[in-house]
Amino acid sequence: MVVRPEQFTMRSLVRVAFILIACSASQACASFSFNTKDLVLLVNDSTTLTLTLTDKVPVNTTLILSTNHKDLLTTNITKIEVNNSTSSNTWPVELFGHNAGHDLLKVDAYPPSIKSSDAFVRVTLQYSNELALVSVVVGWIYFVAWSISFYPQMYENWTRKSVVGLNFDFIVLNLVGFILYSMFNVGLWIPEIEKDYIARNPRGLNPVQLNDIFFSIHAVFATLITVTQCYFYEKGDQQVSRTAKSIMSFYALIIAISLVLVYLQKIVWLDFLYYCSYIKLTITLIKYIPQAVMNYKRKSTIGWSIGNIFLDFTGGLLSILQMIINAYNYNDWASVFGDPTKFGLGLLSVIFDILFFLQHYVFYSPKSSKLYDLTGCT
Numbered sequence: 001m002v003v004r005p006e007q008f009t010m011r012s013l014v015r016v017a018f019i020l021i022a023c024s025a026s027q028a029c030a031s032f033s034f035n036t037k038d039l040v041l042l043v044n045d046s047t048t049l050t051l052t053l054t055d056k057v058p059v060n061t062t063l064i065l066s067t068n069h070k071d072l073l074t075t076n077i078t079k080i081e082v083n084n085s086t087s088s089n090t091w092p093v094e095l096f097g098h099n100a101g102h103d104l105l106k107v108d109a110y111p112p113s114i115k116s117s118d119a120f121v122r123v124t125l126q127y128s129n130e131l132a133l134v135s136v137v138v139g140w141i142y143f144v145a146w147s148i149s150f151y152p153q154m155y156e157n158w159t160r161k162s163v164v165g166l167n168f169d170f171i172v173l174n175l176v177g178f179i180l181y182s183m184f185n186v187g188l189w190i191p192e193i194e195k196d197y198i199a200r201n202p203r204g205l206n207p208v209q210l211n212d213i214f215f216s217i218h219a220v221f222a223t224l225i226t227v228t229q230c231y232f233y234e235k236g237d238q239q240v241s242r243t244a245k246s247i248m249s250f251y252a253l254i255i256a257i258s259l260v261l262v263y264l265q266k267i268v269w270l271d272f273l274y275y276c277s278y279i280k281l282t283i284t285l286i287k288y289i290p291q292a293v294m295n296y297k298r299k300s301t302i303g304w305s306i307g308n309i310f311l312d313f314t315g316g317l318l319s320i321l322q323m324i325i326n327a328y329n330y331n332d333w334a335s336v337f338g339d340p341t342k343f344g345l346g347l348l349s350v351i352f353d354i355l356f357f358l359q360h361y362v363f364y365s366p367k368s369s370k371l372y373d374l375t376g377c378t
Contacts, residue, residue: 003068021213030055031115031280032063032107040124040132041073041097049121052108053089062110065093073103073123078242097125097129100331124330131329135322145311147215152307154229159286165303169244169290172229175223176248177283180276182216187273189213197269251279284345288352292359301360309360313353320346 035050051063063080067073105118126132152197157163187193190206237251258275261267295301296315327333 008308008345014235030057032109032119033232034105034119034121036121038122038124039095040126041095042129043097043100043127044126045097046094049093049095049105051080051093051119053082054131056084056089058084059111060084061114061299063116064108064110064220065105066105066273067105067123069101069103072099072101072125073097073105075105097123100125100127100267100329102330102332117375123364126329127331128329131325135325135329138318138325139323142315142322143211144224145318147218149308149311149315150219150226153305154226154310156303156305156307157226157233158230160233160303160318163230163303164228164234164238164296166226166238167291167294167304168230168235168238168240170287171223172240172244172248172257173283173287173290175220175227176251177280177287178216178223179220180283182213182220184208184273185213185216187269190269193269196268200270241290247286252281281345285348288349288356292352292355295348295356295359295364298364300364301356304356304360306356306360309353309356313350313357316346316349316353320350 031054033052033054035052039047039049041047061082065078065080067075074096076096077091080091093105103123103125105121105123105314109116109119153166157166157334171291185208188197190272254275256268256270262269262272291304320343323346
């Protein structure tokens, strides 16, 4: 039987294609990963991780281990040679911590067709475990303080059967802000949206924790109770101002445009949630102003619970303290001064609380406020 050249060529092409497909499938199965994705390491300490190969590599492969900051973190090995006949599929990797901070240990495979994108470890290097524990305790204290800070105002309204002295603009801004905050927190736990976040931050963590979701939803619930009290209790001639209504309309317009862009597939839901969070930040910046101005005009703080301010002040002060503790322990002062938004909002909240203390105890003391309130000038 004579094989014509064209037949030989066709058979060869089919055979080569089959081999390439098989190799491709084999490469897709072979991947490297560490036994953990996140690690806390003390300065001047060391630990051992395990790098694992899930399947044999089809071709000889070189693994390059590296860190972003060699002054923070180094490894005992920087290169691993792997071939198809390698009997071992695990390698111990020792890490050495030299200074506090945040670093990333990653593995790059050559040829790059071998999957190594999951072979990384986020490493937090800290000076002290005790300081880390103090930070956690401080965090829970301010979480509780902020969570219960809504109730003194509700109790004040209930005992007086009146909301005179409680600014409605503050309540409306607070409600909208916490609704948007809840949308952001819950949204980032929706699998499809979380997948988009991970795609943008492949080696990052979801920033929303379960306590964030609980706090924001609880805040909406508590604020809604206060809104209900505003409907049923004496309120005098108080109402939401035109300025607040204009601001709310502007926010509503931004949200509506964002929803249209999502519908037109110009942006994804993750972008929409980010826009909601930006609005929440602006609300936090301005929400205390109407109440402070109202107290000034009335020359009184009657109806505005000072218990709420004590708890808010405690939460704000402890949140700043936690940021400072973490900045020192992780040598990460950029998290305080390099990101002024979070620190600035916490500081602004504390400053407003100090202003409310001065209004309540110095400028418009309870005794003079009661006399002023009895004149009917509210």
